[in-house]
Amino acid sequence: MAVEAAAMAERGGEVPDLSLWRRTIDLLQRARDSDIWYSFKRSPITIVAAAVTAVIILSALFASWVAPHNPFDLATIDLMNASIPPAWMADGDTRFLLGTDDQGRGILSTIIFGARISLGVGFASVVFALIVGVGLGLISGYVGGTVDAVIMRIADIQLSFPAILLALLVDGVARGLLPRETHDELAIYVLVFSIGISGWVQYARTVRGSTLVEKNKEYVQAARVIGRPAILIILRHVLPNVMGPVMVIATIHLALAIITEATLSFLGVGVSPTEPSLGTLINVGQDYLFSGEWWIALFPGAVLAILVLAVNLLGDWLRDALNPKLR
Amino acid sequence: MFAFIIRRLLQSVLVMLTVALIAFALFRFVGDPINNLVGQDTTLQDRQKLRETLGLNDSVVVQYWRYVVNTAKGDFGYSYMHRRPVKTMLLERMPATLELSIISILLALFIGVPMGVYTSLRRDGFLAKIFMSISLIGISLPTFLIGIMLILLFGVILRWLPTFGRGEVVALGTWTTGLLTVSGLKALIMPAITLALFQMTLIMRLVRSEMLEVLRTDYIKFARARGLSNRAVNFGHALKNTLVPVITITGLQLGSVIAFAIITESVFQWPGMGRMFIEAVADVDIPVMAAYLCLIALFFVVINLIVDLLYYAVDPRLRVDGGGSGGHG
Amino acid sequence: MAMSASSSDQALLSVRNLRIEFPTRHGTLVAVDDISFDILPGEILGVVGESGAGKSLTGAAIIGLLEPPGRIARGEIFLEGRRIDKLPYEQLRRIRGRQIGAIFQDPLTSLNPLYSINRQLVETIQTHLPLNDREARARALALLDEVGIPSAAERIDHYPHQFSGGMRQRVVIALALCAEPRLIIADEPTTALDVSIQAQIISLLKGLCHEHGTAVMLVTHDMGVIAEAADRVAVMYSGRIAEIGPVQEVIRTAKHPYTHGLMGSIPLIGHHVDKLTQIDGAMPRLQEIPAGCPFNPRCEQATDRCRVERPNLQTAQKSQVACHLFDETGRTGVEARAGE
Numbered sequence: 001m002a003v004e005a006a007a008m009a010e011r012g013g014e015v016p017d018l019s020l021w022r023r024t025i026d027l028l029q030r031a032r033d034s035d036i037w038y039s040f041k042r043s044p045i046t047i048v049a050a051a052v053t054a055v056i057i058l059s060a061l062f063a064s065w066v067a068p069h070n071p072f073d074l075a076t077i078d079l080m081n082a083s084i085p086p087a088w089m090a091d092g093d094t095r096f097l098l099g100t101d102d103q104g105r106g107i108l109s110t111i112i113f114g115a116r117i118s119l120g121v122g123f124a125s126v127v128f129a130l131i132v133g134v135g136l137g138l139i140s141g142y143v144g145g146t147v148d149a150v151i152m153r154i155a156d157i158q159l160s161f162p163a164i165l166l167a168l169l170v171d172g173v174a175r176g177l178l179p180r181e182t183h184d185e186l187a188i189y190v191l192v193f194s195i196g197i198s199g200w201v202q203y204a205r206t207v208r209g210s211t212l213v214e215k216n217k218e219y220v221q222a223a224r225v226i227g228r229p230a231i232l233i234i235l236r237h238v239l240p241n242v243m244g245p246v247m248v249i250a251t252i253h254l255a256l257a258i259i260t261e262a263t264l265s266f267l268g269v270g271v272s273p274t275e276p277s278l279g280t281l282i283n284v285g286q287d288y289l290f291s292g293e294w295w296i297a298l299f300p301g302a303v304l305a306i307l308v309l310a311v312n313l314l315g316d317w318l319r320d321a322l323n324p325k326l327r
Numbered sequence: 328m329f330a331f332i333i334r335r336l337l338q339s340v341l342v343m344l345t346v347a348l349i350a351f352a353l354f355r356f357v358g359d360p361i362n363n364l365v366g367q368d369t370t371l372q373d374r375q376k377l378r379e380t381l382g383l384n385d386s387v388v389v390q391y392w393r394y395v396v397n398t399a400k401g402d403f404g405y406s407y408m409h410r411r412p413v414k415t416m417l418l419e420r421m422p423a424t425l426e427l428s429i430i431s432i433l434l435a436l437f438i439g440v441p442m443g444v445y446t447s448l449r450r451d452g453f454l455a456k457i458f459m460s461i462s463l464i465g466i467s468l469p470t471f472l473i474g475i476m477l478i479l480l481f482g483v484i485l486r487w488l489p490t491f492g493r494g495e496v497v498a499l500g501t502w503t504t505g506l507l508t509v510s511g512l513k514a515l516i517m518p519a520i521t522l523a524l525f526q527m528t529l530i531m532r533l534v535r536s537e538m539l540e541v542l543r544t545d546y547i548k549f550a551r552a553r554g555l556s557n558r559a560v561n562f563g564h565a566l567k568n569t570l571v572p573v574i575t576i577t578g579l580q581l582g583s584v585i586a587f588a589i590i591t592e593s594v595f596q597w598p599g600m601g602r603m604f605i606e607a608v609a610d611v612d613i614p615v616m617a618a619y620l621c622l623i624a625l626f627f628v629v630i631n632l633i634v635d636l637l638y639y640a641v642d643p644r645l646r647v648d649g650g651g652s653g654g655h656g
Numbered sequence: 657m658a659m660s661a662s663s664s665d666q667a668l669l670s671v672r673n674l675r676i677e678f679p680t681r682h683g684t685l686v687a688v689d690d691i692s693f694d695i696l697p698g699e700i701l702g703v704v705g706e707s708g709a710g711k712s713l714t715g716a717a718i719i720g721l722l723e724p725p726g727r728i729a730r731g732e733i734f735l736e737g738r739r740i741d742k743l744p745y746e747q748l749r750r751i752r753g754r755q756i757g758a759i760f761q762d763p764l765t766s767l768n769p770l771y772s773i774n775r776q777l778v779e780t781i782q783t784h785l786p787l788n789d790r791e792a793r794a795r796a797l798a799l800l801d802e803v804g805i806p807s808a809a810e811r812i813d814h815y816p817h818q819f820s821g822g823m824r825q826r827v828v829i830a831l832a833l834c835a836e837p838r839l840i841i842a843d844e845p846t847t848a849l850d851v852s853i854q855a856q857i858i859s860l861l862k863g864l865c866h867e868h869g870t871a872v873m874l875v876t877h878d879m880g881v882i883a884e885a886a887d888r889v890a891v892m893y894s895g896r897i898a899e900i901g902p903v904q905e906v907i908r909t910a911k912h913p914y915t916h917g918l919m920g921s922i923p924l925i926g927h928h929v930d931k932l933t934q935i936d937g938a939m940p941r942l943q944e945i946p947a948g949c950p951f952n953p954r955c956e957q958a959t960d961r962c963r964v965e966r967p968n969l970q971t972a973q974k975s976q977v978a979c980h981l982f983d984e985t986g987r988t989g990v991e992a993r994a995g996e
Contacts, residue, residue: 304472312466549828
């Protein structure tokens with residue numbers, strides 16, 4: 001940490017805020033003694049879910065080192081290796097633990113690289129939705145009046161439309177507006193935008209509610225009277241308050257975003273086929289179900305299901321841990 | 328009551344107009360309608376003429392109004408891809424989607440609500456915990472994956488059920504139904520389960536949490552303190568109060584069934600509107616996309632109206648005007 | 657212990673050595689610790705104390721509706737000599753409403769908003785009495801009349817939201833009286849009401865119970881309500897009974913230092929006081945109840961013994977008091993001090 005701080009100081013010429021570090025450490029220490037950590041230790045399922053999530057995220061992050069092959073390196077792909085079943089089956093090949101697809105790529109490797117795309121799009125969408133949602137929620141709660149009414153009306157209408165439909169629509173429009181080649185290049189950004197934009201409402205509502213509560217407290221009124229920018233004070237008090245709920249929403253949203261990405265890619269309107277995500281892999285594999293090559297679709301599907309389940313379990317646990325009423 | 332309905336109707340019209348505006352904007356500004364309708368070799372003059380006949384030279388407001396009027400009449404223009412009226416295409420596809428959706432909705436409700444009630448009453452029971460675990464898996468499994476797994480198991484391995492299409496259909500006037508033939512019913516089983524599963528788990532979890540909330544209220548405690556039987560308390564008092572919020576959210580969920588049908592139809596190559604929409608998105612067939620958007624919005628609005636009316640029927644607080652007219656203590 | 661371990665013969669309700677616990681992850685909290693009292697037929701027993709003293713829990717325990725994880729850890733409850741705390745759920749349910757009625761604190765939330773008053777009354781009547789629909793409705797109507805709902809015949813089919821708070825509490829009382837129970841447990845029945853309506857509800861309750869010969873366990877934190885309605889009063893502190901006795905005696909010659917402080921905090925008509933006293937400090941939280949007498953940290957007369965040894969209830973005059981000042985000698989320590 002000290003090294004990092006020194007490095008930061010060197011690079012930016014700025015002295016890092018040590019008190020921030022201290023506060024972080026303090027926070028971690030308090031977290032260790034808190035109810036959350038206690039309930040975490042008490043729930044074996046949560047520990048397993050956290051471990052599974054960590055393993056998948058780490059292998060996705062370090063895909064190039066973890067994966068036995070690089071499925072996008074044409075030099076290592078041999079069509080002779082196409083459609084080999086998993087290693088433990090009669091015709092299996094020990095080089096390809098989970099078998100290969102129709103082009104001779106190892107399923108395990110494509111899964112690891114696919115999970116990278118899935119998680120990347122998932123996280124990016126959540127961050128995008130979080131920023132938009134928290135921002136609009138703050139504005140809505142703080143400014144109030146017409147602005148609030150308009151934002152919340154949009155939220156209401158959007159909430160009554162399923163996320164997947166909105167994402168499809170955004171994607172369709174992007175296809176119409178962008179020329180073909182550009183679209184393939186930008187597909188992943190379009191995807192992040194379309195998934196993110198369909199998920200901001202939850203964040204906005206939570207933050208708005210909390211802002212409204214803080215806004216009417218006397219210290220904020222007092223700050224206004226003496227001419228302090230009340231928004232800064234609200235930020236300082238609202239953000240810590242909504243951290244918990246926002247984290248819960250974000251976790252559950254991550255699971256949903258991964259599902260949405262997979263679904264869009266499965267439907268063929270997601271990421272470009274040259275960079276397949278888990279959904280794309282399942283889509284490709286679906287055609288081979290009938291010819292008996294079930295492993296091409298099943299293994300990516302299993303990983304997707306396990307990943308989403310683990311993230312959902314974490315979200316559930318976090319919600320229960322932060323909301324003692326439900327315990 | 329009357330004023331309430333009128334107000335809700337006006338709101339619905341406003342929502343529809345907004346959606347129509349989006350659909351119109353799609354149609355008018357995403358890609359050029361003319362280029363999409365004519366071939367490469369059409370002369371500039373012919374294009375101008377077509378532009379004039381289609382009214383594309385009028386002001387945007389006039390065009391929007393014309394679009395709204397046409398849409399209200401069910402005229403959505405021509406598909407860029409298929410060169411056929413979108414209306415005809417929709418009418419061909421609608422029965423498949425509606426049959427699938429309605430069967431799924433019924434499945435989801437008739438299994439989801441009892442399971443939710445059960446898990447809330449036997450909170451720590453073994454079976455309740457199993458249900459909750461299954462529901463979490465149900466929520467975590469993407470719809471398309473459930474479909475694929477069903478296909479693998481019942482279609483490929485066991486060979487019990489057909490894996491695609493609607494089976495034999497019978498025409499009843501303009502409506503085609505698969506509910507009257509054995510092959511049609513068999514073809515419906517897997518898609519219906521796939522579509523219902525997610526909604527079912529959602530409904531179950533929703534009913535459970537609402538019911539737990541209600542069971543904590545004072546009036547339930549008071550009902551128990553009056554010695555009412557468990558059945559009267561749980562299924563009379565608690566369940567009815569649970570249904571108030573459940574109706575609203577379930578109503579919204581049911582609307583989304585039609586949208587989720589997109590995925591199911593795609594997995595099972597079900598010849599419904601959802602698949603048509605997916606193809607339209609892939610082909611940038613804007614008139615079809617716009618029409619689908621309007622239609623879905625219409626479904627939502629209608630479902631919302633029905634939900635409001637149900638709400639009205641269940642909750643007396645909305646029915647009677649005023650309150651507290653009983654003077655003082 | 658001054659009271660005998662068995663239930664006294666003429667008592668309607670006898671509570672013996674009741675202990676209520678809440679298991680938590682920080683250990684077991686004792687919310688009610690070894691309390692015993694009787695309620696005679698037709699008697700109004702006031703139970704007074706600060707919130708958290710265990711009054712409401714005692715009431716809930718009697719009708720078998722303690723919320724988990726709370727549980728009766730020890731003790732016995734007798735209704736007309738029959739032990740009821742160990743009854744199977746279904747048998748206890750038949751006692752609730754039939755023999756022991758209940759009134760809750762907040763009339764606004766006690767009634768099911770989706771059912772008409774008629775339906776809630778008829779349902780309760782038919783649960784306990786063999787009446788057909790018409791007879792049950794007639795009885796419901798009579799009850800509404802009795803609790804003072806004007807033009808009851810019109811209003812019987814209305815829904816709870818159409819009644820004011822005071823009117824709703826009258827409906828709640830009617831519901832509690834449906835099957836003519838011998839005992840009513842009224843948990844803070846007036847706390848949520850306007851002050852002007854409180855007195856009406858109390859006198860209604862008092863009058864009805866007098867007419868029907870119904871006993872009442874009146875749980876409240878309001879000494880004024882006790883003075884108005886109760887025959888006897890039990891003062892609770894930190895899950896224990898500090899003092900129990902005839903209401904006039906407890907008010908005029910409070911024996912326990914806590915009761916004394918409590919009385920000092922209300923002005924009594926006809927007594928001239930220069931200044932209302934108050935008790936310093938607050939009742940300890942459940943996990944921090946001190947050893948010995950739970951009141952000792954706030955007691956001006958606490959001795960070393962009070963910090964170690966828990967006082968039991970001692971008879972003093974017609975009351976019983978749990979305070980070491982009254983051991984052996986039976987001397988009225990507070991009075992002695994008051995006379996200085």
